[in-house]
Amino acid sequence: MKIAAIGGGVIGGGWIARFILAGHDVAVFDPHPEARRIVSEVMANAGDAWQRLYQAPLPSPGTISWAASIAEAVSGADYIQESVPERLDLKHRIIVEIEAAASPQAILASSTSGFKPSELREGATHPERILVAHPFNPVYLLPVVEVVGGGDAAQRASALLESVGMKPVQIAREIDAHIGDRLLEAVWREALWLIKDGIATTQEIDDIIRYGFGLRWAQMGLFETYRIAGGEAGMRHFLSQFGPALKWPWTKLMDVPDLDDELVDRIAAQSDLQSGAHSVRELERIRDTNLIGIFHALKANDWGVGKTVSTMENRFYAREGKKVTGYPLRLHEAHVTGGWLDYNGHMTEFRYLQVLGDATDAFLIHMGLDAEYRAGGHSAYTVETHIRHLAEVRGGTRLIVETRLLGYDEKRLRLHHAILDDRGETVATGEHMLLHVDTGANRTVAMPAALMRALEAIIAQDRAPHPDHAGIGIRAVRLKEASA
Template sequence: MNSKMNKIEQLAVIGTGVIGNGWIARFLAMGYDVVAFDPAEGAAERTRLAIERAWPSLEQMGLAEGASTARVTFVPTIEEAVKNADLIQENVPEREELKKNVLKSIDQYAKPEAIIASSTSGIKPSTLQEGLQHPARLIVAHPFNPVYILPLVELVGGEATTSSIMERANQFYQSIEMKPLIIQKEIEGHVADRLMEALWRESLHLVNDGIATTEEIDAAIIYGAGLRWAQMGPFLTFHLAGGDKGMRHMLEQFGPALKLPWTKLEAPELTNDLKEKVISGCEVHAGDVPIAELEVKRNEFLVKLLDLVEEYWHEPNKVSS
């Protein structure tokens, strides 16, 4: 494959919900043209509004030369959206059969050398490759909301994915200022969502059992673990907890406690009572502040926090001697 065929210039986005629009905003901010398709009524207008909300944060982070909110075009069919694309980002709802059908259409109309990247948060790429004419070029590229700010993208190849496709994808996502995490072994939910799911399940149990309110649980993360995790993550955080001997001492001292039944692990039944506790707790916590205003505050915080993360991030395998 020659260098021109390797180059990613034309981008398509299929499905323009929260994640799809987040991708569009990031792509535009990096100076790309985007062709989008979504059959839902009013999709183009919702995308325009989403880009407008995201743009102040993107301006603060720094726009690429030529970046413009006007460089997105909606088209009426998947064929028209993907026919000239070098990379297609799929973001339809998380229903396996729906995704497979959409991906088959993309695969049918896209150029053979185009990369097809699914934003799926839970489905394994090998499952999505089933029935495709060109399964080798399909990968998972799972981002995190808001996509236009958070840099992590989990890249997962399926049984048919080639190493050259993974390398091209890795280079592309790095080029749009993301932090690709290449998952070596596919698993449902990938890595980051499995970690968040474990915390989410335990949080629901604590609310359900009347141990803590939604606001108290959020405070426990915000002013405790969350601050440390933003810099070091759980493993290096515990490494420091072991004192001068690091993780070795930490496991010796606290390892036995892992046998204690502190966590529930399995999710509680999502009863109407639990739903109301969670919903009412969040509504009380948020008060009268509209979601759109909360998003603005979140974005402002994340942009500032990312600067700190970059300043203090401990690069793996780059410990000074």
Template sequence: MMERVALIGGGVIGGGWAARLLLNGVSVCLYDPAPKASQHMHDVLQNAERAYAKLGIAIVPATFSVATSVAEAVADAKWIIESAPENIKTKRKIYAEIEDTAPETAVIASSTSGLRPSDLQADMQRPERLLVAHPFNPVYLLPLVEVVNGARTAPAVIDRAMAFYSALGMYPLRVKKEIDAFIADRLLEAVWREGLWLVHDDVATTQDIDDAIRYGFGLRWAQMGLFETYRLAGGEAGMRHFLQQFGPSLRWPWTKLMDVPPLDEVLIEKIVAQSDAQSGEYSIRDLERRRDDNLIAILQALKANQWGAGKTLAAWEKQRRQKLDDNSTEPLLTLSRRVPAHWADMNGHMNESRYLECFSDATEALMRHIGADDDYIASGYSYFTAETHLCHLQETVIDECIVVHTQVLGAADKKLHLFHQLKDENGNTLATGEHFLIHVNLQTRRACPPLPSVRAAADLLAQAHAALPNPPDIGRAIKSI
């Protein structure tokens, strides 16, 4: 992962990039001439931290700074993300400023939603380092980023980009052929044009159109997309049957996709009035948080089913846990997060169930560290918790940054003995959890020794941690191995 990324432009997309980078432990230097850029960044980051807490994604601290010029922002950056307005002259001017100051090896990634990278490269001294990486709002939650090369983009730069965005928990979609507006926006443009006509012709209001999407095919699209949805519509005979059955209707004069209604004041006023009636009771920040909450619920459901964007989320979580692994001679850092508001009890403290949730997540992180991960479980083996003892020492309050450090007290034969310490950002111990686990064959549902690789990793940690002092109060409810 990059040590520092320069951001040129901190609007909706630039702010989203900053949040995703910062919460993945990547330091960011922003340049944006807008007077309220820093305040906007603060608002976006607050929303992103709230969303990550709900997702359970560990936040890795990083530094954020604001530059007073393009030159200052890019001076020692290895990766530069340009999110300036969609004006090709403006973007080319920015690239000239970047090339005057940035290291020659720095990659320049444009967030443009439709301009071809070959056109953006036209006046560059080193065009081989520019590509398009088009994200989707909110950038800190939605995993898709369209990666597009220009005529003179170096293949190695594209390879670097695919690895870079994957490391941020994103799904980099390689656009195979350079084209205006790429893939996703061309599809959105088709729906948008038809929506404008439906409003223009008084067939539907803005809310009618949004309801048709969110209560109907939008839910299917969220997890199957377009073609897989229609494959199902073909029944047992699949896509061929669907095309034979519905293909002729494509010649019917239903759509106005090749034409756009005049966006005159009458239509603009109609759309604005209907949109105000639909959503005007909410502030933009309220809508953003409602959007994020709904996206989180969908992403978590897809993750549980290992499908679509949920697979990307699961891989990202696994990657974050691996990054939290500490020096094996010390207790492992197995969890890092902020306490969300919905974890509060009636006293405003973190409720009892969430302590166990934190320690459960920490146990899973430890299991992944020793190789008892998803692939291991798929092979038919895992650890089951047999006993747990929690001790609450201090109050844990909402919005507090917390971490869990895990010590392996013993690993013998089928047994695994763990001790978790939940701490605040100042190192104060808030709670402890002692856990006794048994290794199980998932087919027979009986205890059995772990496979050699997992046993060796568990033994290694137990030996390394044997030199550590015994935690206080161990063995109250669980006998030492």
């Protein structure tokens, strides 16, 4: 699928990065003299973030091509993402140019945070294919995107966006500023008054959000958070208890202070004091690292945004497994980050098991035991593991795992993994016994014929003898009796 991006600023650059990292080619038009530098810097941050976010092998990135005109960029494109400044007259001129050169079937999605599809469609030749696809920054990490416009185009756009790791939310009725920005606007209005009235500083307001309800919102949203606040009686109790407060004069949401020079100067000065020690790029990297930590925590609980990470990893594992040639199978790679090190500066013990476990997951997906298969109520559980630690692994090392199938029967399979460092030296091995189970009944069951055939094809490639250490446990150590 060919993708075109019109505009490569903060939002446009994020879109370009997400599409390219997911394996799509992107043709870009942006007349800004610094566009190539800006996009390349966003791409660098995005590439680093994806390497740290996903444990699965990433797909080969797509290519970026810079077009000399809008017509050149959109020619032959299936999906066009417009991310130009928020001026309706400018967007109308851009849409006219796009429609003059693009295929009538191409989807034209605008990143606009405020305009409605009906406004964008005024005077369009093919208005039904013009949508709003409003993301949130950073686009290459935050998955939610508001899709407004309906119809077949919205369905097709949502399918594409989901395939690159986004969480499309189709909004049934168009409304100014959609949903997300209307909610943010309410908080923003109140925050301006708190500063105007001298009640709080930018630092204090941000601390209350990021150390308090912001963390709750990040993984549970607004209504589910309040449902829990209602205790065992749930949302009804919460509404009866706190609903009357809506009539109290707590906020000034219907009244906004003038953003005069004095208020602008006060906010800017406080923000400089709060964050001025870091460049914008440093703040972006700090933000990305924090988001990845939250994502990984939520992934461990199979909750919220963590599910989108798991879904993308399953796609990456499945895609990589189809390309694998040779034996032993090389299905998994890992990068040893600073958070993986112990007090000696070496990879800590439990990370070896994580690498081996991820390699086992990659093998299971490779043989056909993927997310779709697991959704049918069957999986494979590891029941025995033996790890040998053979060499030190330092931070920054790129690891690759070589996997062999040592044996199997209708209910069991036995794997051997060798973890190699970037010099090709074996730093650890792992041997694992797995059982095929019915997850609903929680008991072992025979594998279907398709999985058995896949295992037969894999083991047929193994012509080397088994490693000498395979099947051998920890040797007994005899302690010398203390001399009398």
